[in-house]
Amino acid sequence: MNKNYLVTKSNYFIMNSSYDLSLEEQKLILTLASMVQPEDEEFKPYDFKISDFMELLGVDTKTKYTEIPKITKELMKKVFEIQEGKKLIQTAWLSSAIYEKGTGMVTLKFSPDLKPYMLKLNNMFTQYKLANILNMKSKYSPRIYEFLKCNEFKKQEYIEIDIIDLRKLLQAESIYPKYNDFKRYIIQRAQKELKKLSDIKFEFEEIKTGRKVTSIRFYIKSNIKVKDETSITKLDTEAPERLDYSYKYIKEIKNIISNHKITSLEAQKIYDSARGDLKQIHKVYKYFKNKKSDNFVGTMISMVKPGVFQEPKANIPTDDFNNYSQRQYDFNDLEKGLLEWQNSEE
Known part of the structure:
Protein backbone atom coordinates (compact mmCIF):
# COMPACT_ATOMS: atom_id res chain seq x y z
CA MET A 1 0.00 0.00 0.00
CA GLU A 229 4.20 15.10 -5.77
CA THR A 230 0.87 13.80 -7.03
CA SER A 231 0.96 13.69 -10.83
CA ILE A 232 1.23 10.23 -12.34
CA THR A 233 3.41 11.67 -15.08
CA LYS A 234 6.12 12.88 -12.71
CA LEU A 235 7.95 9.54 -12.72
CA ASP A 236 7.10 7.24 -15.57
CA THR A 237 8.43 4.27 -13.61
CA GLU A 238 5.63 4.71 -11.07
CA ALA A 239 2.89 4.64 -13.69
CA PRO A 240 1.50 1.67 -15.60
CA GLU A 241 1.36 1.96 -19.37
CA ARG A 242 -1.64 4.23 -19.38
CA LEU A 243 -2.00 7.86 -18.49
CA ASP A 244 -5.16 9.88 -17.95
CA TYR A 245 -7.11 11.06 -21.01
CA SER A 246 -4.35 10.56 -23.60
CA TYR A 247 -3.50 6.89 -22.93
CA LYS A 248 -4.86 5.76 -26.29
CA TYR A 249 -2.81 8.34 -28.17
CA ILE A 250 0.33 7.85 -26.10
CA LYS A 251 0.24 4.16 -26.98
CA GLU A 252 -0.08 5.05 -30.67
CA ILE A 253 2.84 7.48 -30.42
CA LYS A 254 4.99 4.79 -28.83
CA ASN A 255 4.08 2.49 -31.72
CA ILE A 256 4.99 5.19 -34.25
CA ILE A 257 8.33 5.89 -32.55
CA SER A 258 9.05 2.19 -32.20
CA ASN A 259 12.77 2.46 -32.95
CA HIS A 260 13.35 4.66 -29.90
CA LYS A 261 12.52 3.79 -26.33
CA ILE A 262 10.57 6.72 -24.97
CA THR A 263 8.67 7.08 -21.72
CA SER A 264 4.96 7.78 -21.47
CA LEU A 265 5.76 11.28 -20.22
CA GLU A 266 7.93 11.97 -23.28
CA ALA A 267 5.19 10.60 -25.56
CA GLN A 268 2.64 12.85 -23.88
CA LYS A 269 4.87 15.92 -24.41
CA ILE A 270 5.19 15.06 -28.11
CA TYR A 271 1.42 14.56 -28.31
CA ASP A 272 0.72 17.90 -26.63
CA SER A 273 3.25 19.75 -28.79
CA ALA A 274 1.61 18.37 -31.95
CA ARG A 275 -1.80 19.34 -30.56
CA GLY A 276 -2.95 15.75 -31.02
CA ASP A 277 -2.05 15.54 -34.73
CA LEU A 278 -0.76 11.96 -35.07
CA LYS A 279 -0.19 12.37 -38.82
CA GLN A 280 2.19 15.24 -38.11
CA ILE A 281 4.06 13.12 -35.56
CA HIS A 282 4.36 10.25 -38.03
CA LYS A 283 5.53 12.61 -40.79
CA VAL A 284 8.23 14.23 -38.66
CA TYR A 285 9.48 10.95 -37.23
CA LYS A 286 9.74 9.44 -40.71
CA TYR A 287 12.48 11.93 -41.55
CA PHE A 288 14.17 12.28 -38.18
CA LYS A 289 14.18 8.69 -36.88
CA ASN A 290 17.77 7.99 -37.96
CA LYS A 291 19.18 11.27 -36.69
CA LYS A 292 21.74 10.89 -33.94
CA SER A 293 21.06 13.42 -31.22
CA ASP A 294 21.57 13.72 -27.49
CA ASN A 295 18.07 15.14 -27.33
CA PHE A 296 16.02 13.19 -29.87
CA VAL A 297 12.80 13.67 -27.90
CA GLY A 298 13.44 17.41 -27.63
CA THR A 299 13.92 17.57 -31.38
CA MET A 300 10.62 15.77 -31.92
CA ILE A 301 8.79 18.03 -29.47
CA SER A 302 10.03 21.08 -31.35
CA MET A 303 9.50 19.77 -34.89
CA VAL A 304 5.92 18.47 -34.44
CA LYS A 305 4.64 21.92 -33.51
CA PRO A 306 2.12 23.13 -36.12
CA GLY A 307 3.82 25.18 -38.84
CA VAL A 308 7.42 24.29 -37.91
CA PHE A 309 8.15 21.25 -40.09
CA GLN A 310 7.93 21.53 -43.87
CA GLU A 311 7.87 18.26 -45.78
CA PRO A 312 10.70 18.20 -48.35
CA LYS A 313 10.17 18.04 -52.11
CA ALA A 314 11.55 14.97 -53.84
CA ASN A 315 13.39 16.81 -56.66
CA ILE A 316 15.53 19.05 -54.40
CA PRO A 317 19.22 18.14 -53.77
CA THR A 318 19.79 16.23 -50.55
CA ASP A 319 22.34 16.10 -47.74
CA ASP A 320 23.87 13.18 -45.84
CA PHE A 321 21.64 13.40 -42.78
CA ASN A 322 18.13 12.97 -44.10
CA ASN A 323 18.54 12.50 -47.81
CA TYR A 324 16.52 15.56 -48.66
CA SER A 325 16.87 19.32 -48.77
CA GLN A 326 15.40 20.97 -45.74
CA ARG A 327 15.55 24.07 -43.62
CA GLN A 328 18.97 24.36 -42.05
CA TYR A 329 18.86 23.83 -38.29
CA ASP A 330 21.65 24.23 -35.77
CA PHE A 331 20.64 21.27 -33.57
CA ASN A 332 22.98 22.26 -30.73
CA ASP A 333 21.32 25.69 -30.49
CA LEU A 334 17.92 24.05 -30.91
CA GLU A 335 18.52 21.65 -28.04
CA LYS A 336 19.70 24.48 -25.77
CA GLY A 337 16.53 26.38 -26.60
CA LEU A 338 14.43 23.30 -25.93
CA LEU A 339 15.98 22.82 -22.52
CA GLU A 340 15.13 26.42 -21.65
CA TRP A 341 11.57 25.90 -22.95
CA GLN A 342 11.13 22.67 -20.97
CA ASN A 343 12.42 24.31 -17.78
CA SER A 344 9.99 27.19 -18.23
CA GLU A 345 7.14 24.67 -18.64
CA GLU A 346 8.02 23.07 -15.29
Whole structure:
Protein backbone atom coordinates (compact mmCIF):
# COMPACT_ATOMS: atom_id res chain seq x y z
CA MET A 1 0.00 0.00 0.00
CA ASN A 2 1.44 3.32 -1.06
CA LYS A 3 0.17 6.88 -1.57
CA ASN A 4 1.72 6.77 -5.06
CA TYR A 5 -0.57 3.91 -6.12
CA LEU A 6 -3.03 4.86 -8.86
CA VAL A 7 -6.82 5.03 -8.66
CA THR A 8 -8.53 4.27 -11.99
CA LYS A 9 -12.24 4.70 -12.72
CA SER A 10 -14.27 5.08 -15.89
CA ASN A 11 -15.52 8.61 -16.49
CA TYR A 12 -19.02 7.23 -16.94
CA PHE A 13 -18.91 5.74 -13.46
CA ILE A 14 -17.72 9.01 -11.91
CA MET A 15 -20.45 11.03 -13.60
CA ASN A 16 -23.35 8.58 -13.31
CA SER A 17 -22.99 6.97 -9.89
CA SER A 18 -24.63 8.42 -6.86
CA TYR A 19 -23.49 7.52 -3.33
CA ASP A 20 -23.04 8.91 0.16
CA LEU A 21 -19.95 7.65 1.99
CA SER A 22 -18.15 8.98 5.03
CA LEU A 23 -14.65 10.32 4.48
CA GLU A 24 -13.12 7.18 6.01
CA GLU A 25 -15.27 4.93 3.80
CA GLN A 26 -14.26 6.83 0.68
CA LYS A 27 -10.58 6.61 1.55
CA LEU A 28 -10.87 2.89 2.19
CA ILE A 29 -12.59 2.35 -1.17
CA LEU A 30 -10.08 4.52 -3.04
CA THR A 31 -7.16 2.79 -1.34
CA LEU A 32 -8.65 -0.55 -2.36
CA ALA A 33 -9.14 0.78 -5.92
CA SER A 34 -5.49 1.77 -6.05
CA MET A 35 -4.50 -1.87 -5.50
CA VAL A 36 -6.34 -3.03 -8.62
CA GLN A 37 -3.82 -3.73 -11.39
CA PRO A 38 -4.44 -2.64 -15.01
CA GLU A 39 -4.00 -6.19 -16.30
CA ASP A 40 -6.46 -7.79 -13.83
CA GLU A 41 -9.24 -9.71 -15.57
CA GLU A 42 -11.30 -10.05 -12.40
CA PHE A 43 -11.30 -8.44 -8.98
CA LYS A 44 -8.95 -10.26 -6.65
CA PRO A 45 -9.05 -10.45 -2.87
CA TYR A 46 -6.79 -7.60 -1.72
CA ASP A 47 -4.98 -7.88 1.60
CA PHE A 48 -4.60 -4.86 3.88
CA LYS A 49 -2.44 -4.47 6.93
CA ILE A 50 -4.79 -2.63 9.24
CA SER A 51 -1.92 -0.71 10.81
CA ASP A 52 -0.64 0.39 7.39
CA PHE A 53 -4.06 1.58 6.35
CA MET A 54 -4.55 3.63 9.50
CA GLU A 55 -1.06 5.10 9.11
CA LEU A 56 -1.83 6.01 5.51
CA LEU A 57 -4.88 7.91 6.72
CA GLY A 58 -2.86 9.58 9.47
CA VAL A 59 -4.95 8.01 12.23
CA ASP A 60 -3.22 7.07 15.47
CA THR A 61 -5.60 5.26 17.75
CA LYS A 62 -5.37 2.24 20.02
CA THR A 63 -8.77 1.10 18.79
CA LYS A 64 -7.73 0.83 15.11
CA TYR A 65 -8.26 -2.95 15.10
CA THR A 66 -11.90 -2.45 16.03
CA GLU A 67 -12.46 0.70 13.94
CA ILE A 68 -11.75 -0.89 10.54
CA PRO A 69 -14.29 -3.74 11.03
CA LYS A 70 -16.89 -1.10 11.92
CA ILE A 71 -16.10 0.85 8.76
CA THR A 72 -16.26 -2.21 6.47
CA LYS A 73 -19.48 -3.44 8.09
CA GLU A 74 -21.21 -0.12 7.54
CA LEU A 75 -19.77 0.09 4.03
CA MET A 76 -21.24 -3.27 3.04
CA LYS A 77 -24.68 -2.05 4.08
CA LYS A 78 -24.55 0.93 1.73
CA VAL A 79 -26.14 0.16 -1.60
CA PHE A 80 -25.65 2.81 -4.26
CA GLU A 81 -26.99 3.36 -7.77
CA ILE A 82 -25.48 3.55 -11.24
CA GLN A 83 -27.62 4.78 -14.13
CA GLU A 84 -26.70 2.68 -17.20
CA GLY A 85 -28.95 3.66 -20.10
CA LYS A 86 -32.39 2.27 -19.29
CA LYS A 87 -30.97 0.18 -16.46
CA LEU A 88 -30.68 1.30 -12.87
CA ILE A 89 -28.02 -0.80 -11.15
CA GLN A 90 -28.17 -1.07 -7.37
CA THR A 91 -25.05 -2.57 -5.88
CA ALA A 92 -22.78 -2.56 -2.86
CA TRP A 93 -19.09 -1.63 -2.95
CA LEU A 94 -17.73 -4.79 -1.37
CA SER A 95 -18.63 -8.41 -1.91
CA SER A 96 -16.74 -9.51 1.20
CA ALA A 97 -14.50 -8.45 4.09
CA ILE A 98 -12.58 -11.19 5.91
CA TYR A 99 -10.67 -10.74 9.16
CA GLU A 100 -8.43 -13.34 10.74
CA LYS A 101 -7.75 -12.81 14.43
CA GLY A 102 -4.16 -12.36 15.46
CA THR A 103 -2.88 -11.38 12.01
CA GLY A 104 -3.78 -7.69 11.94
CA MET A 105 -4.94 -8.23 8.35
CA VAL A 106 -8.19 -7.74 6.46
CA THR A 107 -8.99 -9.14 3.02
CA LEU A 108 -11.40 -7.07 0.93
CA LYS A 109 -12.98 -7.75 -2.43
CA PHE A 110 -14.94 -5.41 -4.72
CA SER A 111 -18.41 -6.32 -5.89
CA PRO A 112 -18.22 -7.93 -9.38
CA ASP A 113 -20.87 -5.44 -10.55
CA LEU A 114 -18.14 -2.77 -10.56
CA LYS A 115 -15.93 -4.63 -13.03
CA PRO A 116 -17.03 -2.65 -16.16
CA TYR A 117 -16.11 0.61 -14.45
CA MET A 118 -12.73 -0.28 -12.96
CA LEU A 119 -11.10 -3.09 -14.99
CA LYS A 120 -9.65 -3.31 -18.51
CA LEU A 121 -10.42 0.32 -19.31
CA ASN A 122 -9.03 1.39 -22.70
CA ASN A 123 -10.47 4.89 -23.01
CA MET A 124 -12.60 7.48 -21.26
CA PHE A 125 -11.21 6.85 -17.82
CA THR A 126 -9.67 8.97 -15.09
CA GLN A 127 -6.52 8.03 -13.26
CA TYR A 128 -4.79 9.81 -10.38
CA LYS A 129 -2.45 9.15 -7.52
CA LEU A 130 -4.01 8.18 -4.21
CA ALA A 131 -1.96 10.98 -2.62
CA ASN A 132 -4.32 13.55 -4.13
CA ILE A 133 -7.17 12.69 -1.79
CA LEU A 134 -5.67 11.04 1.30
CA ASN A 135 -5.28 14.21 3.39
CA MET A 136 -8.63 15.77 2.55
CA LYS A 137 -10.89 16.49 5.53
CA SER A 138 -14.25 17.12 3.86
CA LYS A 139 -16.09 14.07 2.55
CA TYR A 140 -17.25 16.11 -0.45
CA SER A 141 -13.78 17.13 -1.60
CA PRO A 142 -12.76 13.74 -3.12
CA ARG A 143 -16.00 13.64 -5.12
CA ILE A 144 -15.55 17.19 -6.42
CA TYR A 145 -11.91 16.34 -7.22
CA GLU A 146 -12.96 13.30 -9.29
CA PHE A 147 -15.71 15.25 -11.06
CA LEU A 148 -13.25 17.97 -12.09
CA LYS A 149 -10.42 15.54 -12.85
CA CYS A 150 -12.50 13.53 -15.31
CA ASN A 151 -13.47 16.74 -17.10
CA GLU A 152 -9.95 18.18 -17.12
CA PHE A 153 -9.00 16.47 -20.39
CA LYS A 154 -11.74 18.24 -22.38
CA LYS A 155 -9.60 21.38 -22.50
CA GLN A 156 -12.72 23.54 -22.40
CA GLU A 157 -12.62 26.99 -20.86
CA TYR A 158 -15.01 25.81 -18.15
CA ILE A 159 -17.32 22.98 -17.06
CA GLU A 160 -20.86 24.01 -16.14
CA ILE A 161 -23.19 21.97 -13.94
CA ASP A 162 -26.63 22.74 -12.51
CA ILE A 163 -26.76 23.12 -8.74
CA ILE A 164 -29.44 20.40 -8.63
CA ASP A 165 -27.18 17.97 -10.53
CA LEU A 166 -24.15 18.86 -8.41
CA ARG A 167 -26.11 18.22 -5.22
CA LYS A 168 -27.30 14.87 -6.64
CA LEU A 169 -23.75 13.88 -7.61
CA LEU A 170 -22.56 14.66 -4.07
CA GLN A 171 -25.67 13.14 -2.45
CA ALA A 172 -26.21 16.49 -0.77
CA GLU A 173 -29.77 17.30 -1.86
CA SER A 174 -30.86 18.07 1.69
CA ILE A 175 -27.48 19.18 3.10
CA TYR A 176 -27.10 22.94 3.59
CA PRO A 177 -30.42 23.81 1.89
CA LYS A 178 -29.40 27.49 1.70
CA TYR A 179 -27.12 27.99 -1.28
CA ASN A 180 -24.73 30.29 0.61
CA ASP A 181 -24.12 27.53 3.17
CA PHE A 182 -23.71 24.94 0.40
CA LYS A 183 -21.16 27.19 -1.26
CA ARG A 184 -19.26 27.94 1.93
CA TYR A 185 -19.10 24.47 3.47
CA ILE A 186 -18.86 22.30 0.34
CA ILE A 187 -17.65 24.21 -2.74
CA GLN A 188 -15.29 26.70 -1.11
CA ARG A 189 -13.91 24.14 1.32
CA ALA A 190 -13.21 21.77 -1.58
CA GLN A 191 -11.60 24.68 -3.41
CA LYS A 192 -9.15 25.22 -0.54
CA GLU A 193 -8.39 21.52 -0.12
CA LEU A 194 -7.78 20.86 -3.81
CA LYS A 195 -5.47 23.86 -4.07
CA LYS A 196 -3.49 22.73 -1.03
CA LEU A 197 -3.43 18.97 -1.57
CA SER A 198 -4.12 17.90 -5.17
CA ASP A 199 -2.70 18.23 -8.68
CA ILE A 200 -5.58 20.46 -9.85
CA LYS A 201 -7.29 23.56 -8.51
CA PHE A 202 -10.31 25.54 -9.61
CA GLU A 203 -12.08 28.86 -9.68
CA PHE A 204 -15.85 29.04 -10.03
CA GLU A 205 -18.50 31.40 -11.32
CA GLU A 206 -22.13 31.52 -10.23
CA ILE A 207 -24.76 31.55 -12.99
CA LYS A 208 -28.09 33.03 -11.97
CA THR A 209 -31.64 32.70 -13.21
CA GLY A 210 -33.22 35.86 -11.91
CA ARG A 211 -31.75 36.29 -8.44
CA LYS A 212 -31.24 32.57 -7.82
CA VAL A 213 -27.94 30.77 -8.44
CA THR A 214 -28.91 27.82 -10.63
CA SER A 215 -25.57 26.56 -11.96
CA ILE A 216 -21.82 26.74 -11.40
CA ARG A 217 -19.05 27.15 -13.94
CA PHE A 218 -15.83 25.48 -12.82
CA TYR A 219 -12.56 26.70 -14.31
CA ILE A 220 -10.07 23.83 -13.86
CA LYS A 221 -6.36 24.58 -13.66
CA SER A 222 -3.24 22.49 -13.20
CA ASN A 223 -1.84 22.91 -9.70
CA ILE A 224 1.88 23.18 -10.40
CA LYS A 225 2.71 23.62 -6.71
CA VAL A 226 1.41 20.16 -5.81
CA LYS A 227 1.63 18.38 -9.17
CA ASP A 228 5.24 17.22 -8.75
CA GLU A 229 4.20 15.10 -5.77
CA THR A 230 0.87 13.80 -7.03
CA SER A 231 0.96 13.69 -10.83
CA ILE A 232 1.23 10.23 -12.34
CA THR A 233 3.41 11.67 -15.08
CA LYS A 234 6.12 12.88 -12.71
CA LEU A 235 7.95 9.54 -12.72
CA ASP A 236 7.10 7.24 -15.57
CA THR A 237 8.43 4.27 -13.61
CA GLU A 238 5.63 4.71 -11.07
CA ALA A 239 2.89 4.64 -13.69
CA PRO A 240 1.50 1.67 -15.60
CA GLU A 241 1.36 1.96 -19.37
CA ARG A 242 -1.64 4.23 -19.38
CA LEU A 243 -2.00 7.86 -18.49
CA ASP A 244 -5.16 9.88 -17.95
CA TYR A 245 -7.11 11.06 -21.01
CA SER A 246 -4.35 10.56 -23.60
CA TYR A 247 -3.50 6.89 -22.93
CA LYS A 248 -4.86 5.76 -26.29
CA TYR A 249 -2.81 8.34 -28.17
CA ILE A 250 0.33 7.85 -26.10
CA LYS A 251 0.24 4.16 -26.98
CA GLU A 252 -0.08 5.05 -30.67
CA ILE A 253 2.84 7.48 -30.42
CA LYS A 254 4.99 4.79 -28.83
CA ASN A 255 4.08 2.49 -31.72
CA ILE A 256 4.99 5.19 -34.25
CA ILE A 257 8.33 5.89 -32.55
CA SER A 258 9.05 2.19 -32.20
CA ASN A 259 12.77 2.46 -32.95
CA HIS A 260 13.35 4.66 -29.90
CA LYS A 261 12.52 3.79 -26.33
CA ILE A 262 10.57 6.72 -24.97
CA THR A 263 8.67 7.08 -21.72
CA SER A 264 4.96 7.78 -21.47
CA LEU A 265 5.76 11.28 -20.22
CA GLU A 266 7.93 11.97 -23.28
CA ALA A 267 5.19 10.60 -25.56
CA GLN A 268 2.64 12.85 -23.88
CA LYS A 269 4.87 15.92 -24.41
CA ILE A 270 5.19 15.06 -28.11
CA TYR A 271 1.42 14.56 -28.31
CA ASP A 272 0.72 17.90 -26.63
CA SER A 273 3.25 19.75 -28.79
CA ALA A 274 1.61 18.37 -31.95
CA ARG A 275 -1.80 19.34 -30.56
CA GLY A 276 -2.95 15.75 -31.02
CA ASP A 277 -2.05 15.54 -34.73
CA LEU A 278 -0.76 11.96 -35.07
CA LYS A 279 -0.19 12.37 -38.82
CA GLN A 280 2.19 15.24 -38.11
CA ILE A 281 4.06 13.12 -35.56
CA HIS A 282 4.36 10.25 -38.03
CA LYS A 283 5.53 12.61 -40.79
CA VAL A 284 8.23 14.23 -38.66
CA TYR A 285 9.48 10.95 -37.23
CA LYS A 286 9.74 9.44 -40.71
CA TYR A 287 12.48 11.93 -41.55
CA PHE A 288 14.17 12.28 -38.18
CA LYS A 289 14.18 8.69 -36.88
CA ASN A 290 17.77 7.99 -37.96
CA LYS A 291 19.18 11.27 -36.69
CA LYS A 292 21.74 10.89 -33.94
CA SER A 293 21.06 13.42 -31.22
CA ASP A 294 21.57 13.72 -27.49
CA ASN A 295 18.07 15.14 -27.33
CA PHE A 296 16.02 13.19 -29.87
CA VAL A 297 12.80 13.67 -27.90
CA GLY A 298 13.44 17.41 -27.63
CA THR A 299 13.92 17.57 -31.38
CA MET A 300 10.62 15.77 -31.92
CA ILE A 301 8.79 18.03 -29.47
CA SER A 302 10.03 21.08 -31.35
CA MET A 303 9.50 19.77 -34.89
CA VAL A 304 5.92 18.47 -34.44
CA LYS A 305 4.64 21.92 -33.51
CA PRO A 306 2.12 23.13 -36.12
CA GLY A 307 3.82 25.18 -38.84
CA VAL A 308 7.42 24.29 -37.91
CA PHE A 309 8.15 21.25 -40.09
CA GLN A 310 7.93 21.53 -43.87
CA GLU A 311 7.87 18.26 -45.78
CA PRO A 312 10.70 18.20 -48.35
CA LYS A 313 10.17 18.04 -52.11
CA ALA A 314 11.55 14.97 -53.84
CA ASN A 315 13.39 16.81 -56.66
CA ILE A 316 15.53 19.05 -54.40
CA PRO A 317 19.22 18.14 -53.77
CA THR A 318 19.79 16.23 -50.55
CA ASP A 319 22.34 16.10 -47.74
CA ASP A 320 23.87 13.18 -45.84
CA PHE A 321 21.64 13.40 -42.78
CA ASN A 322 18.13 12.97 -44.10
CA ASN A 323 18.54 12.50 -47.81
CA TYR A 324 16.52 15.56 -48.66
CA SER A 325 16.87 19.32 -48.77
CA GLN A 326 15.40 20.97 -45.74
CA ARG A 327 15.55 24.07 -43.62
CA GLN A 328 18.97 24.36 -42.05
CA TYR A 329 18.86 23.83 -38.29
CA ASP A 330 21.65 24.23 -35.77
CA PHE A 331 20.64 21.27 -33.57
CA ASN A 332 22.98 22.26 -30.73
CA ASP A 333 21.32 25.69 -30.49
CA LEU A 334 17.92 24.05 -30.91
CA GLU A 335 18.52 21.65 -28.04
CA LYS A 336 19.70 24.48 -25.77
CA GLY A 337 16.53 26.38 -26.60
CA LEU A 338 14.43 23.30 -25.93
CA LEU A 339 15.98 22.82 -22.52
CA GLU A 340 15.13 26.42 -21.65
CA TRP A 341 11.57 25.90 -22.95
CA GLN A 342 11.13 22.67 -20.97
CA ASN A 343 12.42 24.31 -17.78
CA SER A 344 9.99 27.19 -18.23
CA GLU A 345 7.14 24.67 -18.64
CA GLU A 346 8.02 23.07 -15.29
